[in-house]
Amino acid sequence: METQVNTAAGPQETKPVRKKKNKISRRENNWRGWLFIGPYAIIFSIFILIPVILAAILSFTNFNAIQFPKFVGFLNYITILTNDAEFMKYVLPNTVIYAVIVGIGGYVLSFILAWALCNLTKPVRTVFALILYSPSMTTGVAMTVLWKVIFSGDQTGLLNSWLMELGIITEPVLWLTDTRFLLPIVIIIGLWSSMGIGFLSMIAGILNTDASLYEAASIDGITNRFQEMIYITIPQMKPQMLFAAVMAIVGAFQNGMITSMLVGNPSPGYASQLLVNHIEDYGFLRYEMGYAAAISVVLLLIVQLFSKGANVLLTEKDPYGKKGVDKDEGQED
Numbered sequence: 001m002e003t004q005v006n007t008a009a010g011p012q013e014t015k016p017v018r019k020k021k022n023k024i025s026r027r028e029n030n031w032r033g034w035l036f037i038g039p040y041a042i043i044f045s046i047f048i049l050i051p052v053i054l055a056a057i058l059s060f061t062n063f064n065a066i067q068f069p070k071f072v073g074f075l076n077y078i079t080i081l082t083n084d085a086e087f088m089k090y091v092l093p094n095t096v097i098y099a100v101i102v103g104i105g106g107y108v109l110s111f112i113l114a115w116a117l118c119n120l121t122k123p124v125r126t127v128f129a130l131i132l133y134s135p136s137m138t139t140g141v142a143m144t145v146l147w148k149v150i151f152s153g154d155q156t157g158l159l160n161s162w163l164m165e166l167g168i169i170t171e172p173v174l175w176l177t178d179t180r181f182l183l184p185i186v187i188i189i190g191l192w193s194s195m196g197i198g199f200l201s202m203i204a205g206i207l208n209t210d211a212s213l214y215e216a217a218s219i220d221g222i223t224n225r226f227q228e229m230i231y232i233t234i235p236q237m238k239p240q241m242l243f244a245a246v247m248a249i250v251g252a253f254q255n256g257m258i259t260s261m262l263v264g265n266p267s268p269g270y271a272s273q274l275l276v277n278h279i280e281d282y283g284f285l286r287y288e289m290g291y292a293a294a295i296s297v298v299l300l301l302i303v304q305l306f307s308k309g310a311n312v313l314l315t316e317k318d319p320y321g322k323k324g325v326d327k328d329e330g331q332e333d
Contacts (some may be wrong), residue, residue: 052300059294065287076294087295090270091278094183095253098274099306101187103252106194107245113195114202115229129203136196144261147189151175176263179271186272189258196251198244205240209233238314245310253303256280275299 059076061069080087113132117125135143150158153174160172175181213232222228234241256276259267266281267273273281275295283292 055293055296055300058290059297061290061293063289063293065289069290072290076291077298079291080294080298086266086270086273087278091273091275094271094273095275095302097183098187098190098255099249099252102190102194102255103248103306106191106252107198107248109191110195110199110244110248111202111241114199114206115233118203118206119225125203129200132195133199135193136199138193143189143193143258147185147262148176151185153177177268179269182259182263182267182269182272186258186262186274189262190252190255193255193258194248194251196247198247198251201240201243201247202237205237206233209236242311242314245314246307249306249310250303253299253306275302 058069060071060073062072062075063069117128117132120128152158152160153176154172155161155164157172157175159175160169163169164172173181175185209232213236214228217228217232222231254276256274256279259265259272259274259277260280263272265273265277265285267277276299279292279295279299282288282295
């Protein structure tokens, strides 16, 4: 009888102990998680979150970097929309044109080149991937020296020399001072340097596609590589494509260094002036920090809008909807 009582009481005493251990282990895991994420959270707060909050606050002030900021309400935003002729006539249209061509064009070009490289052998693919990725790692000074040699306005400029040898032009063209050519040149350089981290993510997404899907597709009637790309590769790498799209949008809108290093700030006739250059012009040349902060907030909202659009287009929707997911999660719990 004693053994029966002990065996019956044994499991009843161990059950609460197991639950207690589980609760303790979850707390320990939470603390470990906070310890792991702590350094990133500190760096993110110091270099991203706090500057964004301060820029939003300064956008409602008149601040010249010397005197204490003076609150002016929405005056800076009203000035952007009604009194800044260069912003509405040159800066905003140039930024939209540059972002659409370089963002979308660079994104499509990144995917095509990534898909083409993945059809090569590994040593050749590695070499060409490094060659295509290297412009995005090039410093601004080195990039400026290279393109200034190409677009130099005298006969020693490579482009002028080639065109004169071919008989297309009879005298040198001042590429970097003629307002007709400045924005196209900046767009060309932007496309040349657009093979960044999004390009590498696309290569990773294509290489990680399940090979058995291609075998099953060949049985179902897919006969060429283009059909494989449309029906298998692209649907299987939507997360990588979303990441590449966001990076392309952010890179296109924040890439103002090309104009500054190539022709100075502001550019001749504001022909290639972008939003980032406009912020630099008012913030660090005219010392109108409040107005520059307002322009930066406008830029942040534009980038957020385009990123949200890319997220809507490329995020895979749940066929069961949110309610179905909640129901499944409730059953698991």
